[in-house]
Amino acid sequence: MNGMSRIVKKVTQLLVSIIFMYGVYIVTHGHLTPGGGFAGGAIIVGAFALIILxxxxxxxxxxxxxxxxxASxxxxxxxxxxxxxxGFFVGGMVFFNNYLPTGVVxxxxxxxxVPLYNIFIGMEVAAALLTIFIALVIFKEESK
Amino acid sequence: MSELVPLFVVIPLASAFLIPVIGRFVPWFQKSLTLLVLLFLTILSLSYLFTNTGETLAYKVGGWENVEHVPIAIFLVLDGLSGFIVLIINMLGFLSAFYAVSYINKYTAENNFYALLCLMIAGMNGVALTGDLFNLYVFLEIAVIASYALVAFGIERNQLEASFKYQVLGGIASILILFGVGMIYWLTKTLNFADASTILAQHAGSPTVTFIQVMLVVGFGLKAAMIPFHAWLPDAHSSAPSPISAMLSGVLIKAIGIYALIRLFFNVFTISSEIAIVITTIGALSMVIGGLLALRQWDVKRLFAFSSISQVGYVAMAIGIGMIVIARGGSQTVASLAIAGGLFHLINHAVFKGLLFLNAGAIEYRINTRNLKEMGNLAQFMPWTASTSFGASMSVAGIPPFAGFFSKLLIIIAAIKGGFFFLAALAVLVSVLTISMYMKYQRYAFFNKAHSEDRMKIKDVPFPMAFSMVIMGVLCLIMSLLIFPGVREIILDPAVDVLMKSSAYATTIIGM
Known part of the structure; x- marks a missing residue:
């Protein structure tokens, strides 16, 4: 697969950074606005998938x-x-204990x-979806 | 000890994700970690059963306390029934993983195998422990998605086909379950088992609740492969690698099918006699039709798979009889006898069917066939396999003093005492069918004349495989002790109590 035309490549170059930034925004604002790790991770992987396509x-x-x-x-x-x-060891033998100062709403x-969990869940979702996508591309390339 | 409850989920989940990272660089890491983890969890569940008889341990994830007697945290609840199921899951998981140490040599990608096994066990432990409807669905999906991948592990044509069929039917089941959970949430505005059960009690008998119950019976019936929904099971269980077949048949269909069904219908819904009759009927149908279908099989693993349908039918029928007796306000002793028989048969089936699949794997490992007609005279060359498989066959057929006899006896006595003479007669009849199919297996595999002369070279299986099989063979015999007073109070009675005092679950959780 040699990629698409120059127009598509140029538009992709312009778009991916915006898509990526939007995904990062959704992940980092997970505790304030709708969305969070899962939704943001799915958007981030959209940027990678666009580049590969x-x-x-x-x-x-x-x-x-x-x-x-x-691995990631x-x-x-x-x-x-x-x-x-x-969290289990810091406070009261409770998993997922919120031990950092909660700050101002x-x-x-x-x-x-909560934001830390969101960030790592975003990484997890993005990496997992990317792995699936790449595995499908590899499968298609190798079955040619 | 309630701080330790989440370990049943956290430890196998962590090891499932550590294995692909570290196992790449350190040889033997995946095997030793899986074995250590499962051994530890087995000991943990045993120590719960032996120290806290009947006490309910609840763990609030995140530490959220109840607000005005409304549980808002996600609960993990370890009570008699959960402890019983968790013990089966981890014990059988440990023995299968130990068996796999040498069995899995013939496959590549050992890391993936152990990671998926850990993931499946994390999911099943979660299903057994959770006290939250949506978490039940999530853990159930973790367990079944790992099992889809494990069924297709050999990536040959028939394995992929079996996995695809399993995925399609499993997906339908998951959608029905999710829809049922969503309907309960819509009706009660809560996902907690205890909270939902108090609100559902006010709606008992309304058409909405009946609709939800029917959807859940179909969903979990598909997962447990009860008879109208059994199409995926023979393919999936016979094409998986043998240690996984043992896990699927011995544990998975019970943990995510039967256990989830009885937990929801006893502790969340109010028991109604209509649903009880439905469960009894599909149980009895599975028992008879599964037995009849198994008779004509020549593929060893398919024979065992059909026999699984039949034996799980016994469990469902016994539990259903208990539910009918409770719903009609009958004698508590009869109901508890029926439920005890069902649960006892459940643990027995986990052990003997797991062992039979491991035996089939051992035969396949040495002579590379699953066809009964191509075996013969193996008793001479594979004494460990032959003797353990004899024990398992006797146990599944219900010959005293093996454990299967006592559980079937309990079920039949309960059916007669409850006035279900037809079901008791069917149970005896299917027992005869079971004897005949296992006699066939014994004769063709171990005692017939050898199919060809080059069999003289084969040896018995390596130590890890033989070890697991011998342990399970011994368990087939000593599990009969579970029925006797003294041992019965430790393992069986707390589990039966949870189901008999079905409203105590909600009051305990809400009172915390």
Whole structure:
């Protein structure tokens, strides 16, 4: 797959950064506005999927990419668990205990550990969906 | 000890994600971690059963306390019934994982195998422990999605086909369950089992509740492969790798099918005699038709899979009889006898059917066939496999002193005492069918003349496989002790009590 025409490539270049930033916005504002880790992660992976579609699978070394994304998927879900376990030891033997100061309602840095969970869940979802997408592309390339 | 309840979910979940990261660099990491984790959880569940007889441990995730007697936290509840199911899951998981240490050599991607196994166990433990309707659905999906991947693990044509069929039917079941959960949420504005049950009690008998119940019976019936919904089971259970077949048949259909069904119908809904009759009927149908279908099978694993349908039918029928007796206000002793028989048969079936699938795997490992007609005279060359499989066959057929005899006896006595003479007669008849199908298996696999002469070279299976099989063979025999006073109070009675005092669940949780 050699990618699409120059127009598509140029438009993709312009769009992906906006899509990516929007996904990051959704993830980081998960505790303030609708959305959160899952929705934002799904938007972030849209940016990656667009690049792969527009530039073609030759442009990227997909096998290496897949190994990387599957490792970062496992690592980010482990981070969520580690945060939960820290909560267990910091306060009152309770998993998912919110041990950071909760701050003022409505500010970006508030709500204690909730934004951290959102960020790692966003990474997890993005990496998992990207792994699935790349696996499907690899399958199609190899079955040719 | 209630702080330790989430460990049943957290530890296997963490190891499922550690294995693909670290297992890549450290050989033997995946095997040793899985075995250690499952052994630890088995010991933990045993220690709960032996120290806290009948006490309910509830864990509030996130530490949210009840507000004016309304539970707002997500609960993980470990009571007699959950402890019983968790013990089965982790014990069988440990033995299957130990067996897999040498069995899995013939596949590549060991990391993925152990990671998926841990994920499946995390999901099943979650289903057994959760006290929240939506979490029930989430954990159920974790367990079944891992099992879809494990059924297709060999990626050959028939395995992929079986996995696809399983996914389609499992997906339909999941949608029905999710829809049922959504309807309960719409009706009661809560997802907590205890809270929902107090509100549903006011709606008992209304058409909406009946509709929800029917949807849940179909959904969990599909997961448990009861007879009108059984089409996926023989394919899926026979094409998975053998340790996974043992887990699927021995544990998965019970933990996410039967357990979830009885937990919801006893502790969340008010027991109604219509639904009880439905459950009894599909149980009896599965028992008879599953037995008849198994008779003509020549593929060992398909024979066991059909026999699973039949044996799970016994469990559902016994529980259904108990429900009918309770709903009609009959004798409490009869109801508790029926439920005890059902639960006892459930744990027995987990052990002997798990063992039979491991035996089938051992035969396949050595002579590379599952067809009964191509086996023969294996008793001479594979003494461990032959003797353990004899024990398991006797137990499933209901020959004393093996454990299967006592559980079937309890079920039949309860059916007669409750006045269900026809069902009792059917249970005896199916028991005869079961003996005949296992005699066929014994004869063709182990005692017939050898199919060809080059069999002289085969040896018995390596140590890890033999070890798991021997442990389970011994369990087939000593589980008969569960029925006797002294042992019965530790494992069986707390589980029966949870179902008999069905409203105590809600009062305990709300009172916390």
């Amino acid at each position: 527009a530039y073609g699978s030759d442009a990227l070394k997909l096998h290496k990419e897949e190994a990387g994304s599957s 998927e496992s690592l980010s879900i482990l981070m969520v668990l580690i945060l939960a376990v820290i 409505g500010e970006l840095i508030s709500a204690g550990t």
